[in-house]
Amino acid sequence: MKYNPDGTVNRYKARLVAKGYNQKAGLDYEETFSPVIKSTTIRIVLDVAVGCDWPIRQLDVNNAFLQGTLQEEVYMCQPPGFVDADRPDYVCKLRKAIYGLKQAPRAWYLELRNYLLTVGFVNSIADTSLFILRRGQSILYMLVYVDDILVTGNDVALLNMTLDALATRFSVKDHEELHYFLRVEAIRVPTGLHLNQRKYILDLLARTNMLEAKPVHTPMATSPKLTITSGIPLVDPSQYRSVVGSLQYLAFTHPDISFVVNRLSQLMHSPTDHHWQATKRLLRYLKGTTTHGIFLKRNNLLSLHAYSDADWTGDSVDYVSTNGYITYLGYSPVSWSSKKQNGVTRSSTEAEYRSVANTSSELRWIYCWNIKTRLQNGISMSLDDS
Structure with a gap:
């Protein structure tokens, strides 16, 4: 059952699923890895879209895995209840992927990626589930998380044309305003977007x-x-x-x-x-904080800054320090982390420097492709070891 944000049932779903646990590596499949969009990328693109007052559309792909083309030769027993009475011993040779196969997510991603590249999108190097389309002064972002897709940009006509072309190539549901994506409720108000x-x-x-x-x-x-x-x-x-x-x-x-x-x-x-x-x-x-979240402000400043901190030998068992950081794009938090460092530090200064180094790396990654692909001027970065 698929649910709405208010808990009501949206629809019932049923699928034929292959017994992927019987597959053998090297025989039934090779590569299985399928990238998904990073959470930091989602927050940054949404923040830019809300700050610039762009439309944000979401859409689902119908039976996404069934639209991926298999590269391997895979056979499946006839499904129960649908066995051919004249040829009960025959098996099915799969031309398309099916739910349950280990390579199904990858097959779908490659099918979608190849299509997007042919129509002019560029696959981001830093995040391979982010696709960018430029036509003169127009720009579109497409974020892909398996069969859930977000599309936003500064040109409404180009956005609608792209969505129509996607619906022609694949079976997709009608696109709609962003409201519920990856179990995240999005409430858009005149002053911004609450997640x-x-x-x-x-x-x-x-x-x-x-x-x-x-x-x-x-x-x-x-x-x-x-x-x-x-x-x-x-x-x-x-x-x-x-x-x-x-x-x-x-x-x-x-x-x-x-x-x-x-x-x-x-x-x-x-x-x-x-x-x-x-x-x-x-x-x-x-x-007590069920409705708490992050708020992406409209007309936000595109200034990138971060705060970092670290303790020293905070774990009394292995004496490893913990560092944390939070990165803001204007007023909006877009990236954060809290994790133990690699190895024991010899002083609090060393622990702080390691934390600053990790934060600087995150800042640079965000700046180099997320921000510079949007604007070429007015961008500033700052780091505060607080």
């Missing part, structure tokens, strides 16, 4: 029986510090791992939980009751 994951949070709370929990004001207690040895090991760690995995995706619009989620993720191989209590506290924090 939140309210329904995602409510579903997570319902799954963990935390809908009636009492909210707290902070995502993590300051003491005692979580360590790998604190608490009693959980008998069944599957729920902990499932919830923490869900929380990782929630960080798409919640930079405030990045540090906590990173810390909890480091403990997934051996979770204890203390770790589970910390996870439940984070869920209680989310209970």
Whole structure:
């Protein structure tokens, strides 16, 4: 079942699925990797589109994997209920990909990519799921996440013509204004665009029986510090791992939980009751912040700046420091991270420099292709080690 943002059922879906787990590498498939758009790229393109008051369209591809052409020779048994009575022992030779095949996502991506390149799009080197089309002063961005596509640009006529051509080549649903994309609710108002994951949070709370929990004001207690040895090991760690995995995706619009989620993720191989209590506290924090998210402001300034920080030997077990940064495009946060550094630092100064180096690398990556492809003037960068 596919749901709307308000929880109502949008439609029912049924598919014939191949038993991909029976496939053998090198025999039934070669490459399986299929790139998807990075979250930072989505936020930056949306911020530029909202800041310049561009239209933003979203569309879904109908049965996307069925439109990918197979490069390998794959055979499948006749589906149950549809067996040819005259030739029951025959098998099906697949010309197109089918759901369940390990190479199906890659086959679809290559099919779409090859088409877009033939009509004039350029595949970004930094993010291979971002496609850019330029026609004189007109520019279009197309962001691809498997079968979910966002399109925006400064030329409405070119945008509509591109969408019509895409619908002619592939089976797609009618495009519409951006409102719900990758489980992110997008609410456009005269002053900008608000992104939140309210329904995602409510579903997570319902799954963990935390809908009636009492909210707290902070995502993590300051003491005692979580360590790998604190608490009693959980008998069944599957729920902990499932919830923490869900929380990782929630960080798409919640930079405030990045540090906590990173810390909890480091403990997934051996979770204890203390770790589970910390996870439940984070869920209680989310209970009170279901509608919180990030706001992309209209008429935003295209000044790129970042803040970085690091502790020194913050982990009492391996003495590795943690660094974090957040990057802003004008007033809008577009990129953030909190993670442990590689190796032990010999001083707080070294830990700070490593954090600054990681932040500078992120700034440069954003600046070189995301911003310079949009405007060639008026761009500034700054870094604050706060």
